[in-house]
Amino acid sequence: MDSRDAAADSEVVTQHQLPPGMIGARVRRKEDPRLLTGRAQYVDDIVLPGMLEAAILRSPHPHARIRGVDTSRARALPGVFEVLTGPDARDACAAPQPVIWLMIPDQRMTDQYALAVDKVRYVGQPVAVVAAANRYIAEDALALIDVDYEVLPAVSTLDAALAEDAPRLYEDWPDNVSCRQTIPKGDVEKAFAEADVIVSETLTFGRQMGAPLETRGSIMSWDPFSDRLDAWLSTQSPNLARDLLGEVLGLPVERIRVRTPDVGGGFGNKFDFYAEEVLAALLSKRTGRPVKLIEDRYESFAANAHSREQRIEVAVAAQADGTITGMRGTVWAVLGGQLGTVGIGPCWLSMALLSGPYDIPNVEGTVVGVVTNRSPYGSYRGWGQPKCNFAHERIVEKLARELGMPANEIRRRNLIAPEKFPYSSPVFFYDSGNYAECLSAAEQAVAERGWAKRVSSAADEGRCLGIGYSFHIEITALGPTKIMNGAGLQHGSFDEEVVRIDSSGGVTVRTGLSELGQGIETALAQVAADTLGVPLDSVTVLSGDTETSPFTGYGTGASRGAALGGGAVLRASTRLRDKVLRIAGHLLEASPADLEINNGRISVAGTPTGPSVTMRDIGDATYRRLAGNLPDGEAPTLEERDVLDPDNVAFSYGSTAVLVEVDHETGQVNVLEYLLAHDCGTVINPMIVDGQIHGGAAQGIAGALYEEILYDTDGQLLTRSFMDYLMPTASEIPTFGTVHLTTTADHIPGGFKGMGEAGTIGAASAITAAIENALPDLDLHLRRIPVTPPRLLAQIHAARTGETP
Ligand code: MCN
Numbered sequence: 001m002d003s004r005d006a007a008a009d010s011e012v013v014t015q016h017q018l019p020p021g022m023i024g025a026r027v028r029r030k031e032d033p034r035l036l037t038g039r040a041q042y043v044d045d046i047v048l049p050g051m052l053e054a055a056i057l058r059s060p061h062p063h064a065r066i067r068g069v070d071t072s073r074a075r076a077l078p079g080v081f082e083v084l085t086g087p088d089a090r091d092a093c094a095a096p097q098p099v100i101w102l103m104i105p106d107q108r109m110t111d112q113y114a115l116a117v118d119k120v121r122y123v124g125q126p127v128a129v130v131a132a133a134n135r136y137i138a139e140d141a142l143a144l145i146d147v148d149y150e151v152l153p154a155v156s157t158l159d160a161a162l163a164e165d166a167p168r169l170y171e172d173w174p175d176n177v178s179c180r181q182t183i184p185k186g187d188v189e190k191a192f193a194e195a196d197v198i199v200s201e202t203l204t205f206g207r208q209m210g211a212p213l214e215t216r217g218s219i220m221s222w223d224p225f226s227d228r229l230d231a232w233l234s235t236q237s238p239n240l241a242r243d244l245l246g247e248v249l250g251l252p253v254e255r256i257r258v259r260t261p262d263v264g265g266g267f268g269n270k271f272d273f274y275a276e277e278v279l280a281a282l283l284s285k286r287t288g289r290p291v292k293l294i295e296d297r298y299e300s301f302a303a304n305a306h307s308r309e310q311r312i313e314v315a316v317a318a319q320a321d322g323t324i325t326g327m328r329g330t331v332w333a334v335l336g337g338q339l340g341t342v343g344i345g346p347c348w349l350s351m352a353l354l355s356g357p358y359d360i361p362n363v364e365g366t367v368v369g370v371v372t373n374r375s376p377y378g379s380y381r382g383w384g385q386p387k388c389n390f391a392h393e394r395i396v397e398k399l400a401r402e403l404g405m406p407a408n409e410i411r412r413r414n415l416i417a418p419e420k421f422p423y424s425s426p427v428f429f430y431d432s433g434n435y436a437e438c439l440s441a442a443e444q445a446v447a448e449r450g451w452a453k454r455v456s457s458a459a460d461e462g463r464c465l466g467i468g469y470s471f472h473i474e475i476t477a478l479g480p481t482k483i484m485n486g487a488g489l490q491h492g493s494f495d496e497e498v499v500r501i502d503s504s505g506g507v508t509v510r511t512g513l514s515e516l517g518q519g520i521e522t523a524l525a526q527v528a529a530d531t532l533g534v535p536l537d538s539v540t541v542l543s544g545d546t547e548t549s550p551f552t553g554y555g556t557g558a559s560r561g562a563a564l565g566g567g568a569v570l571r572a573s574t575r576l577r578d579k580v581l582r583i584a585g586h587l588l589e590a591s592p593a594d595l596e597i598n599n600g601r602i603s604v605a606g607t608p609t610g611p612s613v614t615m616r617d618i619g620d621a622t623y624r625r626l627a628g629n630l631p632d633g634e635a636p637t638l639e640e641r642d643v644l645d646p647d648n649v650a651f652s653y654g655s656t657a658v659l660v661e662v663d664h665e666t667g668q669v670n671v672l673e674y675l676l677a678h679d680c681g682t683v684i685n686p687m688i689v690d691g692q693i694h695g696g697a698a699q700g701i702a703g704a705l706y707e708e709i710l711y712d713t714d715g716q717l718l719t720r721s722f723m724d725y726l727m728p729t730a731s732e733i734p735t736f737g738t739v740h741l742t743t744t745a746d747h748i749p750g751g752f753k754g755m756g757e758a759g760t761i762g763a764a765s766a767i768t769a770a771i772e773n774a775l776p777d778l779d780l781h782l783r784r785i786p787v788t789p790p791r792l793l794a795q796i797h798a799a800r801t802g803e804t805p
Contacts, residue, residue: 113275115128204784
């Protein structure tokens with residue numbers, strides 16, 4: 001159903017109404033009034049007494065040796081309190097900047113200090129930092145720092161880095177390769193030797209990043225008397241940041257408090273842990289004052305985690321009927337000059353999920369991490385998945401063409417069948433799903449909308465419209481600490497949630513998860529309200545402070561919030577409900593088993609007008625007038641805590657269909673309509689899920705057609721503002737439709753799976769297929785993302801002339 005139709009058909013519920021169950025209700029978001037009326041508080045809104053502001057001097061060179069840094073002129077500027085250089089930062093830290101995801105044990109590590117010590121390896125790398133009375137003075141002081149660079153030849157591209165005589169970023173390495181790993185399943189050699197047909201492809205995914213409205217920022221206040229650090233951080237991962245601050249600064253974590261005010265978008269970028277956090281803390285320690293460090297937009301382009309950039313060589317072996325028997329692929333990760341917090345993680349995941357939703361008995365994936373003079377690689381919505389999706393979907397399209405079959409027939413023939421779950425892929429166990437049904441749901445929605453007719457009518461008018469499909473899986477609910485530690489993650493990934501009823505019967509959920517705009521506050525409140533049988537507006541969700549919030553594994557990322565947080569809230573609320581019923585049974589002289597809770601009122605089931613007590617009565621009996629009102633042996637207080645560390649991750653999935661129009665004269669592509677048939681288990685709030693899909697798909701469209709971080713051949717960053725990085729606006733984004741299917745995750749309480757990255761994963765694959773289908777007379781093979789107008793024109797020209805593009 002189109003989400004706009006759905007919104008009209010199924011009434012949006014206000015917080016004051018109680019539908020039969022709050023799980024699955026289209027409730028308006030609890031966080032919206034705050035966000036929409038300007039009452040949200042971001043890091044930059046916070047002003048502390050005596051606070052200084054910091055600014056960072058960043059390398060203008062992609063690769064250079066630092067012969068010396070003279071800070072004397074900057075230090076002499078009135079209003080400057082402190083200037084730090086690389087050796088200062090190195091000596092003041094107990095450990096280098098951490099890499100928390102070490103999937104490949106013998107990976108070569110890079111220099112990881114918060115400020116470059118003797119060499120810079122990318123444009124934008126921090127070289128020195130100034131704390132001053134205000135940002136203006138700090139920026140002026142940067143201009144007075146003299147750095148003596150010896151400029152070195154840079155390697156800007158994958159090929160340049162792999163060339164035999166390539167300059168090496170790390171002189172003690174034999175080449176620029178940081179790591180390599182192959183994971184096999186079955187007998188790939190045999191599958192290829194016995195294949196009826198083999199198709200192969202080399203694909204390139206451009207460098208991209210999330211572009212949150214609020215750039216990264218922190219305030220650090222180090223109390224010299226108690227040796228405690230108070231941090232305000234725009235982060236997705238408060239507990240991770242606290243642990244890593246402790247590790248780098250050599251401070252026990254109980255002396256670190258991380259507060260996370262509203263986060264103005266994160267998109268994965270704010271999952272990672274950056275040098276800036278450490279620098280602000282060091283400056284605060286040195287000056288004895290709070291220090292604020294806010295990234296400006298240029299810094300965001302240069303120093304925020306970059307992502308996506310990869311080359312993937314992929315091949316499949318198949319039988320003449322389209323059954324794929326083998327797959328082989330190499331993911332070339334174009335890393336930056338240093339490893340980011342998640343190391344090779346996203347690229348490793350591209351390799352690990354190379355076969356995607358397909359039941360391929362023989363698969364061999366290899367990942368190679370190559371350092372270049374570009375910014376560090378890190379997290380971005382979808383992690384490795386948009387890239388491996390591009391690989392398996394492009395190769396399916398190519399196989400279909402080779403065999404003269406419709407691509408969806410190849411998909412249907414190879415999708416993992418429902419009875420094969422749990423399915424063992426080369427690395428992960430996929431828990432549940434009905435993939436073929438989902439593909440059919442997308443096809444049906446396309447048929448209902450009459451897209452085929454629109455394509456043919458447009459052709460009659462000389463216009464080129466095309467339909468493209470893709471199928472994606474999404475790893476969510478990360479997740480099981482045992483599996484994640486086994487896969488190299490150096491951090492727990494379980495989640496704790498606390499649910500409490502107070503003396504007036506109100507419910508408070510405490511969570512460690514950060515609200516980035518994804519609606520977790522509402523989702524957790526819905527789960528608690530549904531389980532406890534109370535109105536939604538009686539539930540308050542609190543988070544944002546490690547001192548008072550429970551522990552959240554590695555934070556909000558990997559679409560884990562709804563499943564792990566929701567599952568833990570559900571279990572804690574269930575136990576709390578049992579206690580409420582025991583107390584109510586005592587008060588009503590009834591058996592708890594005979595009672596039910598409706599809209600916060602407890603009565604014997606089926607007797608709504610009979611004797612009853614309210615949640616307020618229960619609160620009163622528990623906290624205020626206990627004597628005689630609590631059952632014997634029942635401890636006072638109404639609070640439950642639950643820890644969820646599930647046995648397995650949960651795989652969501654979906655089928656994307658797009659309708660595009662291509663102007664073959666200009667190379668311009670317009671996405672006219674966008675559909676996603678989708679399954680994320682039990683949906684907590686369909687309106688938010690639709691919104692998440694739309695937002696994710698907008699980022700997917702951006703990645704497929706518009707956004708790319710570009711460097712010149714010398715490693716100079718060309719993309720420095722939104723004039724260069726073409727983030728699409730509402731006028732480039734089409735109408736969306738969503739179709740929801742439900743296959744629950746039986747190992748997660750509530751059956752929830754995540755979906756926060758769903759929209760981004762299958763976009764590029766579906767859009768490239770649609771562009772090719774819009775120009776059926778040309779044998780186009782789109783291999784590079786984003787498909788910008790000049791690139792598409794070159795492809796069209798090559799297809800017409802037979803020249804190589
Ligand atoms: N939801 C639901 N039922 C489900 C699953 C999800 O109702 N079965 C709803 C819930 O309201 C939940 C939201 O969808 O809050 C997203 O749920 P989930 O998939 O668990 O994702 P997380 O809460 O872990 O959020 C992180 C995820 C990721 S990884 C990125 S990146 C991301 C994203 O979500 N960044 C975002 N969505 C974003 N949305 C906004 N506005 N801004 C970002 O930075």
